Amino acid sequence: MEFTTGGRLEVRITAQDVGKRVSVRHLNTSGGSPERFTDAVGVLTSWQGGVLRITRRTGEVVEIAESALVAGKVIPMTPARRRGPAATLRELQEIAARGWPARESERLGGWTLRAAGGFTARANSVLPLGDPGLPLPAALERVTAWYAERGLSACVQVTTGDAAGDALLDAELERRGWTSERHALMRTAALAPIADTGADTGWVRLTREPDEAWPAAYGRTGATAGDALAVLTGGPSVWFATVPGEAGEERPAAIARCVVDGRWAGFAALDVSPARRREGLGTLVMARLAEEALREGASAAYLQVETDNGAAAALYDELGFTTHHAYHYRREPLR
Structure with missing residues (x-):
């Protein structure tokens, strides 16, 4: 990474460059590495109170004290590299x-x-x-x-x-x-490999609307059950997958939702009963929904997952999903 002009390190960015993609070198204050300096590349999202915030392509935010800057420059914006289906x-x-x-x-x-x-x-x-x-x-x-x-x-x-x-x-x-x-992250993948996992999908029941047990397993309906149902059943072509629980189990062993829209199949609401985890049920419902989406003409998959959901991320990695872009929410301050 080159920051020099005439052999000298220079800081060639200011607060006026907020919104631009930058590359900076700064003193390493983390204590986790013997290296004296470290680098950060991403979008300069703010520069306030003597602190820079740089958002990397993965969505990670790096905070750097202005006093720790050693060098910095604006670099061209480039599209995120990805191995999944091409999409804007x-x-x-x-x-x-x-x-x-x-x-x-x-x-x-x-x-x-x-x-x-x-x-x-x-x-x-x-x-x-x-x-x-x-x-x-x-x-x-x-x-x-x-x-x-x-x-x-x-x-x-x-x-x-x-x-x-x-x-x-x-x-x-x-x-x-x-x-x-x-x-959260928006992740994409080719659809066919998800369907071709070798899972025995005959265990999975598909319906166009969720039965009474499905929302209870999802666990996010609460007092807004009507609103939740409207969202969950909305979309061009929606499918609900359920792996029934064993005898004596009140809730399904696993559930998931998929909506097919042209070439895209969107996966959401994947949930596996705590008592049935590590049995491959997450892969099972994803594969069954992928099979149905392929029949409807889809070829690409997407899903949205929060960055702190490590268990889900591991499954999606195995199924071939890669990060397309990151996002988060900004909520108005309390009055």
Whole structure:
């Protein structure tokens, strides 16, 4: 990594470069490595109070004290490398929104305001795909009022990493005190290898709507059962997979959901009973849903998983999923 001009290390970035992709070298203060310096590459998402925040392509945020900077420069934005099916950021965002549809939505320029009684952040947040058509302060005022009318706090879904276009929005929301939460990854894979896992999928029951036991196993419906059902059953072509529990078990052994939309099959709501884990049931339901999606003409798969869900990440790695982009949510500050 070269930072020198005429043999000298230079810091050639300022707070005016927020939103740009940068490469920096800084003093290693972690204590976990004998190396004196370490490097960071990603989008400069903020520079406030003497601290830089750099978001890497994986969604990881690195905080660096301004006083620790040794060198830095702006570098070209490049698309994230991935081995999964080729797709643009916008294509996947729009596909995912159709596959997990809010019960109510409204357009604000290029933004979509979504609400579903508070059932999941995905269905109760703004999806900013372009300019809102208003100055940002006015747009945010409109957003907060719209969610307040529905008894919800305003929330914005923000993409991060090298492939993202929301770095400036993210930095501005942070400056205004909107808190960061629920960091997640959009992951993609070829569909056929998921179906061709060798799993005996005859154990899996497929239905177009969830039975009474399915939502209970999912465990995220709560007091908004009607809103949850509307979201879960929404989408172009939805399938629910269930592995029934053994005799005496009240809940299914495993469940999952898939929505087919053109070439894409979106997987969600994968859950395995704690008593039945490490039996390959997660692979089983994914394979069965993939088989059905292939019959409907899909060829690519996507899913969204929070970054701290290590068990799910291990399964998805085995099934060939790779990270396409990262995202998180910004929620309005408490009043």
